[in-house]
Amino acid sequence: MESSPEAMPQPPSGRYLLRTFGCQMNEHDSERIAGLLEADGMTPVTDAADAQIVVFNTCAIRENADNKLYGNLGHLRPLKMANPDLRIVVAGCLAQKDQGKIQERAPWVDVVIGTHALPELLDLIQRAAEDGPQMDVREYTEIFPSALPAARESAFKAWVSIAVGCDNSCSFCIVPLVRGPQKSRPIGDVLAEVQGLARTGVTEVTLLGQNVNTYGRDMTVPGSARRPLFADLLRAVNEVEDIRRIRFTSPHPHDFTPDVIEAMAESSRVCEHIHFPLQSGSDAVLKAMRRSYRSQRYLGWLEQIRAAIPEIAVSTDIIVGFPGETDEDFEETMRVVEQARFDAAFMFQYSPRPGTTAGTMEDQVPKEQVQQRFDRLVALQEQISRACNEALIGARQELLIEAGGKGGLQGRTRGNKLVHFDHAGDLTPGMFVDARITGAEAHYLKGDLVREAASVR
Numbered sequence: 017m018e019s020s021p022e023a024m025p026q027p028p029s030g031r032y033l034l035r036t037f038g039c040q041m042n043e044h045d046s047e048r049i050a051g052l053l054e055a056d057g058m059t060p061v062t063d064a065a066d067a068q069i070v071v072f073n074t075c076a077i078r079e080n081a082d083n084k085l086y087g088n089l090g091h092l093r094p095l096k097m098a099n100p101d102l103r104i105v106v107a108g109c110l111a112q113k114d115q116g117k118i119q120e121r122a123p124w125v126d127v128v129i130g131t132h133a134l135p136e137l138l139d140l141i142q143r144a145a146e147d148g149p150q151m152d153v154r155e156y157t158e159i160f161p162s163a164l165p166a167a168r169e170s171a172f173k174a175w176v177s178i179a180v181g182c183d184n185s186c187s188f189c190i191v192p193l194v195r196g197p198q199k200s201r202p203i204g205d206v207l208a209e210v211q212g213l214a215r216t217g218v219t220e221v222t223l224l225g226q227n228v229n230t231y232g233r234d235m236t237v238p239g240s241a242r243r244p245l246f247a248d249l250l251r252a253v254n255e256v257e258d259i260r261r262i263r264f265t266s267p268h269p270h271d272f273t274p275d276v277i278e279a280m281a282e283s284s285r286v287c288e289h290i291h292f293p294l295q296s297g298s299d300a301v302l303k304a305m306r307r308s309y310r311s312q313r314y315l316g317w318l319e320q321i322r323a324a325i326p327e328i329a330v331s332t333d334i335i336v337g338f339p340g341e342t343d344e345d346f347e348e349t350m351r352v353v354e355q356a357r358f359d360a361a362f363m364f365q366y367s368p369r370p371g372t373t374a375g376t377m378e379d380q381v382p383k384e385q386v387q388q389r390f391d392r393l394v395a396l397q398e399q400i401s402r403a404c405n406e407a408l409i410g411a412r413q414e415l416l417i418e419a420g421g422k423g424g425l426q427g428r429t430r431g432n433k434l435v436h437f438d439h440a441g442d443l444t445p446g447m448f449v450d451a452r453i454t455g456a457e458a459h460y461l462k463g464d465l466v467r468e469a470a471s472v473r
């Protein structure tokens with residue numbers, strides 16, 4: 017039944033403040049939250065005192081995430097007391113995990129909205145104004161956040177969600193609990209979004225999912241037994257005119273099948289970079305983490321990827337001090353890191369996260385020991401990153417200019433490395449230039465512009 021325009025809820029208009037915590041998935045959702053509010057005539061502000069709506073898009077993965085949230089909510093309480101029309105919204109993974117507890121602990125919160133309910137945001141805000149506190153923590157995604165209007169951070173780069181949720185059960189991870197089982201987005205919808213983005217001037221897209229390479233396993237195509245798989249999706253996106261760079265994050269090593277490697281190698285717009293999370297080099301720890309591969313297999317996959325795409329840059333995630341990790345286990349991680357020669361690594365000290373299996377495991381490693389191991393790993397990885405970067409000195413690299421800084425510009429290579437170079441003429445973010453690499457540090461490169469007309473696009 018359709019409702020008449022008079023019956024449609026009219027959310028408040030004015031100004032909003034949005035704070036985002038956590039990963040790319042949350043940043044992507046925040047672009048949608050901002051898009052919904054702005055489509056409703058609201059404008060962003062940076063100070064809660066100027067806002068009529070404050071939204072915290074929360075993360076349940078980071079340490080002390082809940083303490084930080086309640087601290088932030090506590091700061092808003094006097095504002096809410098002074099202005100009962102202020103609407104306070106808690107969205108994201110902590111909202112999905114803690115549900116009713118949030119309004120129990122902070123009764124001045126108007127709306128708790130989980131990860132699957134974003135399309136209901138304006139409606140919930142309106143209902144909170146009329147009927148008091150609201151909560152929607154439904155368990156299943158019906159409308160992909162990507163289908164909602166977006167207020168994007170960048171005019172030339174965009175995230176495109178291809179799947180939400182995850183069917184794995186890594187023992188340190190809260191994602192399956194707060195994002196649910198994997199649900200893939202129809203390939204036609206993904207392509208339509210990428211084509212629409214290209215029309216607005218976007219040249220780089222990052223395909224986003226918790227485990228991108230199992231894309232499509234939960235779907236069937238009408239009239240066909242075959243499901244659209246990640247390799248097919250990469251090839252299809254590679255055909256979209258005016259998209260010059262395609263990235264994706266994150267794959268699970270176990271599902272990184274030869275057809276995906278082939279599709280990457282054959283698709284000229286797919287960048288030569290892969291994020292390939294190792295987590296630990298110890299087979300005993302990988303087992304306890306419920307990661308479905310072992311270190312030798314991981315190194316074997318890496319070899320296959322490098323054989324097919326020799327110039328590929330590889331980054332990874334590593335957790336140090338997982339419960340039960342012995343000195344020998346940690347030495348295994350050091351050994352695998354030395355062999356794998358990662359260009360970059362995101363390294364984390366393990367800390368128990370409520371709601372995860374590992375959070376209640378015995379044998380938690382003492383903090384001091386974790387710190388010592390972590391410092392050794394960081395020192396080793398910095399040395400490797402610097403050596404990988406030094407190997408690029410003298411090479412010509414295509415850069416997408418991302419930002420301007422003091423007296424210089426910053427661009428990113430196809431291998432996802434940041435390059436600083438001197439400002440020249442009227443170059444602006446979003447342009448492509450070529451640079452010759454002249455220097456290398458562990459976390460960035462230095463370059464000189466190649467001064468040929470054809471090097472600026």
Ligand code: SF4
Binds near residue numbers: 184185186192268
């Ligand atoms: S594959 Fe990634 S998202 Fe899924 S449970 Fe493991 S760490 Fe979490």
